[in-house]
Amino acid sequence: MPLHTELAGNTVRLSGEATLYDGKALKAALEPLLANPEQVSVNLGGLQEIDLAGIQILLSFVTTRGDAPTRLVAAGEPTRRRFQTCGLGEWLEPATADSAGTANGQGE
Amino acid sequence: MMPTSSNPAKRQAVQFLVFKVCEAILGIEIDRVSQISRNVTITGVYSAPVHVKGVTNLRGQIVTVLDLASRLGLAAAGIAHGQPMIVASAAGESVGLLVDELDDIVKVESKAIMPVPRHLPRALGSMAWGVFTSSENLVIALDVDRVVG
């Protein structure tokens, strides 16, 4: 299933796949929130599949926003596993935390 | 206007092999020429594309031979026996070009090469990249890659 995105306030919700083929769409979906100084959340709950392309876009999104807080939340099992195996587990919000959050992880 | 091949503008002077096809006097950069032959035995290839005269055996290699007159849209008097053939290299392979007469090798200053005049017949004009004078003749510099196609 290709990428599907919903923007609601400061949260963008992703579902479907975030892979090489969805790169452009993913960037376009995150773009509006790039400069938003408030806290922004990317809800990964609906993602069934993610690959390096998707991961890089998300990471770059977080880093480019710099001091402005960004959370990658609600990652499902496949997404979480991929992040974790690749040493990027800290970039995701812990599974239980769902409320207004902590500062984003900056990698290792 | 500049040739897609080597960029002579960068160099001070260019060496050309000058030759005749029908009434036209033409030139090709010498560093694109690997060989010049005469009395070439050409084997015709039926149902070959239009400008292909045939093939010839060049040191064991099968080289396609193009009829330059036909390629340049010049009125041909037919292929005479013993026509010289210029072997040029383009796109990684050698291709033979049949001409009427070989002339000389001349060295031309890059700045002496002028843009292609407009009145040239279309096919010829589209494959030329400049003109220069040599021994009071106007020589048309051909772009080898476009000629070979």
Place this chain on the structure above:
Amino acid sequence: MADKELLALFVQDSTELLRNLEQDILRLEDSSDDTDLLGDIFRYTHTLKGNAGIVGQGLISDFAHEMEDLLDKLRKREISVSTQMVSTLLSSVDLLESMVRACTGGAFPEQQAEACDRLSQAIQRLAQGEEQPISAEAPASSPEKARERPAEPRGGEGNILQISIAFGAGALQSGFDPTVLIEELSYLGRLESVEVDLSRLPPFKELEPGQVYLSWSLRLNCPSGAQPVRDLLSFIPPEHAVDVKVLSALTEEPSTVPSHASSPEPAVSPPAQVLPTNPIQAVAGPSVRGEPPGSSELGPVAAGAAPGPAPTGIPSSPPADGPAPASAWSSPPALESIRVPVSVLDRLMELAGEMVLTRNQLIQSVATGDEALVERACQRVDALTGDLQDAVMATRMQPIRVVFDKFRRTVRDLATRQGKQIRLLADDRGVELDTTVIEAISAPMAHLVRNAVDHGIEFPEKRLEAGKPAVGTIWLRARHEAGQVIVEVKDDGTGLDADKIRAHAVGLGLLKPSRSASLSSAEIHSLLFKPGFSTASQVTDLSGRGVGLDVVHTNLAAIGASIRIDSSPGAGCVFQVTLPLTLAIMSAILVQVEGERFAIPQANIKELIRVRAQDLGTQVIRVGGVDVTWVRGELVSLVRLSDLLGIRSPTFVHPRSGERLPNKRRNIADRRGPDATAPRTDPDRRRMGDRRHSRASALNMVVLATGDCTFALLVDSLLDSVEIVVKPFGRHLRDCQVYAGATVLGDGHVALILDVMGMSRMAFVAEKTATAAAHELGMKSEVPQEEDKLPVVLMAGAKGEVFCLPLHQVRRVLKVDGSDIRTVGRRRVLQRGREVIPMFTVDQVADTVPLPPEQQRFALVFRFGERDMALLCSQVMDIVELEDDLDRFTYRQPGISGSLYYGETQVLVVDPKELVLGVFPHWGDDLEDAGDSRDRPSVLVVDDSAFFLDHIAAMMEEAGYQVSRAADGSQALGLLDSAASPFDLILTDIEMPVMDGFDFVTRLRRDPRFQDIPVIAITTLTGRENLLRARDAGIDAFSVKLDREHVLERCRYYLEHGRETPTEPRELQ
């Protein structure tokens, strides 16, 4: 000889010896009784032992000695061969190989010594006749030992691996995702640390989604050793750097490894293994290029040294269904020396000798200023240089058997490891290729073979369940065909599951779901070759069968080779690789046409035939618009080479005068027998003699076969049989279908090589032959036609519906491949080369069961106005004759003219014209426009069958004629008599009541008024006798019922030229 040289020689010799030894040992399993084989094996080992002693390689010598003891007992039949023994022997060969290699560099490392001990013990035990239970066979030589050191890395390597991953920027685009790789690695053991380098990650706006910016460094604790990692990494091409460093051995308790890592396969122990040697130096290490299978080293993969595809490892390789990245690999060892047949060397010597002579000539002639001599000498030098080049090229030819042999071991090891039973059959037909081509295809082929074992052949139980023999078979075949070399890997395993492939492709976004239903199986299979197909994450359901094929495809394309797959689910797969002919030497026959010589690959030639001119009328006939001849009782299309070459005005050499004259004969079969109407006393004719009897007037035919298609090629003369080196064409001529390249003949001239496959396609030979055969089937040649029987082509629609088209309306039959179908607006068309044929199904206008796309397998081509159209069906059932009692009422609907019975089955008769008009009503206008403004010529059509009369009349009217009809000969005569203006043309049937065609025309010709009207007989009768009778009666041409094209063409011809009068000297050829 210096020590070093001696040693180098030893290494070279022994490497070859060991290769032979390995092949022989493999054969031992199937022929354990073969005394000669046992003897050979013993002798190899003995020789090796001796040689090793001479160069002071004590370890090798000692080990070989152990083997010798065992082998001696074997050949004396004191003990017998067992699978286990073979495995041990093979491992011993592996060990010897690495020991031999170590001779020229590096010390003999500890691990190898261990392996040496272990194997020696195994050998000794076997020699004592001790059997070991297979399951306990382990590198650790006893079960207890295995338990003591559970985590002992097999072969003594460390099991902590330091892996750094830095893929190239374009990796994702090529289908390689490092995160997938890491996840895969995580299943092989325990990832102890993962460090990711984000430094190159660009700011959001600059980020290109397709590029790779991250790299990693990780530590993996892999209790089963490095082999599984090695296997996994072997799939990655060298431009994506993956570095693996094995840290020193640790004996840790294996942690709970995810269930993935344990082998799903039954625990068959591996053959005793030998793994190499030095702990790998990551970057600094020497490039370990291409270890032969059986002993791979883990080295800096970036240097292109990925381990060879043949594993020597352990059952715990990654699950086959895992998302293994697609494959690439190292090349086989760069050859330092090569074997050359003595005959080739002799030729080189010969040429060198001639060169010397010619050089002397040249020098002399220049000195004396003899221009003519100079020129001759120059030409000779020119020719010789070409020959020399060819001969040198010939030295590089290697038999493909070399590649096939390598795989025996691979298959055996893999099969044993996985618990499958597989035999490998190879048929190489002596095919030879240039070494570079051999090198280039080794790796892709290895992958295909591996794939067949891993994912093609099922486990014995499953095979038995499916009714197959427990032992699976893999075939490796090579052959010359149509001037190319075809290499096949075939298996009788599970085959490809089209649905799964489809689903996966849709899931990957490579295919739109709407389109996926209409793909033909060929299209589906070709999906496997699309980049990224097998490497995206989660290739679970595909059973790994498609893994790596996209890279195989890319690698092959790089050398100009192509690959295709054929598969039937459950029955197996065939991978067919077609190699470019660039450097092959092949046998050919030279033929001559229009004074030019052409070469035809011997492989395609079935037969050479000569037909005497006087036999022509009977041996070659025109049927259904096609010239055909009989070859051993089979009807075969006859094609003129000059036609295929596009020679407009073919010439021929008059056998007496020797002149080259234009050949006016249009049809090959159009030869006149003695003309009954010519005055027999024509003095000119007698003087000319009958040219037909001249030897040179015979027809020379080459019967060619390509795949399933046979046809006869007409040439001017047949020349020699030659061995030629194929030279490819350059860009301009590459696309000519007729040629496969060119070659230089002995006299220095160029001969073009004909591409038989291309020719058959150009001449539509397959369809024409089928059509001609169909027509022949539809005719009863010797027995008079039964009244009112209509030959039809029966075809199957959907759900058991049966349709038919009258045979005379079917111009040809095509097999439809999904990839040929295009949709243009509302129209679906068949694209064949440059032809675009609109396609129709009956359900488009009539109330019949719609034919689903996957059942649209055959197209019957018919004529509509000036164009060809196609009617689709699922199957062409048969060509039969039905009682011509058309029921025009019961099933009448648009597109269906009625129904007939075939036995008990109801057959709906399709009216193709109505069908087309039903879909595109405005096309009817096109039909009407076909006529032109000239005076419409008048034609008299005579036929007793109302059905045919209607059809022919309609056809002629459409073509712009004025038509009058008569139901038999006497009616026709009556019409002729009373006609206001004379007829231009007569079309008549033969079999008619009251007065038949022969009678009718004979009478017609007696009347001076009607002597000049051309008469074309349209009939189902053929056969040689009838043809002759027709000519005697004065019939000008014959057309089988009924070839529209041919009839109209003949009509035009006769309208223009009138009847051919016998007074012209006729050119018989």
